[in-house]
Amino acid sequence: MQNTATDIQQPTSQLDNEVGPVAPNTLNTQLDEVPGILGKGSLDDNLESVRRNLEKQYPIGNCVAHKTIHCVIHRPSGQHFDLMEGRSLVWGKLILDKKSNYFNPPVGEMLWKKEHALKKVMGSAPQPLPEAPTAPIPATPAAPTTSLPATPQPQQTAAMTAMNPYAPFGMPMPMFNPFTMGLAGALATPTTPMNLPQMQMQMQSVQRGTTPAASGSRKRPRHDIRSSSPVMDFEELISLDDFCNEYHLDDQIREGLKKMQFLVGDDLSIVTLTDIRDAGLTPLSWGRVKRAHKAFMKSLPPN
Known part of the structure; x- marks a missing residue:
């Protein structure tokens, strides 16, 4: 079978999108030189047979990152190459010359250099983890009507706080079980009205015998092997x-x-x-x- 330089397939548009930065003139020049490198009369049936065996060894869809081409992976470097006709002929000639085999891509040879490697297409990015649901914040109850003055004096406020830390917010002194575990850590003396909703949730948790979950906590995914690295699904x-x-x-x-x-x-x-x-x-x-x-x-x- 006689082939000329023009018979060798040029890179497809898909390859142009996936190959790293390669000067078009350089790639075309190397493709034109393939027959000369192979030698006169080398494009024979034996070489064609080896080329087809390579395509069978690395069929379309064999690589999960490049499912639409004959992709060859160089395991030591992790580089991917499109087994187009020019590359298969160069590899096939080295196999016939017993300088390579079907399992070791001739990285470094013509058309098999680092700049010819495909970009790795790792699929769609993992979907972000859903945020943990947060409990709704109850509305602040209106202070009940009392006989206390509308604006307590400093002496009155200090006395009420000493007797009942919840008195400034219009709440009676709650009755707690003195044997409840974690009472000191679960309840904090409020200092401003902004702490009232959190205080109510803590009181409810103590009465139910549970501990409120930390804000923003979520279950660790099973694939999160390295805590310092981003999660990869x-x-x-x-x-x-x-x-x-x-x-x-x-x-x-x-x-x-x-x-x-x-x-x-x-x-x-x-x-x-x-x-x-x-x-x-x-x-x-x-x-x-x-x-x-x-x-x-x-x-x-x-x-």
Whole structure:
């Protein structure tokens, strides 16, 4: 099969959007030089066969970050490359010359340099966590009618506060169980009328035997592994099926992980040998899961 430089497919518009900053003239020049690098008569049936085998080894949809192209991932660096025809021919020639194989992309060779790597498309950003509901603030009750003067004198205010800290707000002295735990911490002497709603909520909590929740508290998500880092929702990033397909884990391992309720990003160090056996896995198959999980976490971009 005879091909010329013009037969080699130029990068598609999608590739133009995903590849990092590459000068168009530089990329086109390198594409034109591919036949010369391969040598005269190299575009034969053997090279075409290797090129097609590469496309089968890295089919469309194999990469969860670039599902519409033949994407090749260089694991040590985490770089992604579009296996377009020019790159597959360069790689195929190196395979025929026994200078490479089907599992190690020739990063650093023509069309396989760092500037040709695809931008990582990690999917839609995780939805923000919903804010914890806050209890409605009850309206301040009107002060009941009393026989006290409309404006208490300083001496009267001091005396009332000493006897009953709630007297300035028109409230009678409450009756508390002296054996209630946490009474001193749950009740604070109000200093201004602005503390009255909070004081009422605290009184209700003490009477019910509960402690009011801290403002803005929320349950920690199961994927929040590192408290100092932003939360990354690994389940949205890659599903269990995609994870098994990406790292060639068979159906038996997939079913075992489902029994364990495994999610990408879980802490695998807490899994015991009993858990592994109950899920129908073996120590050897579990070792493959751990290696795949470690490789995926390493391929994620730094936070």
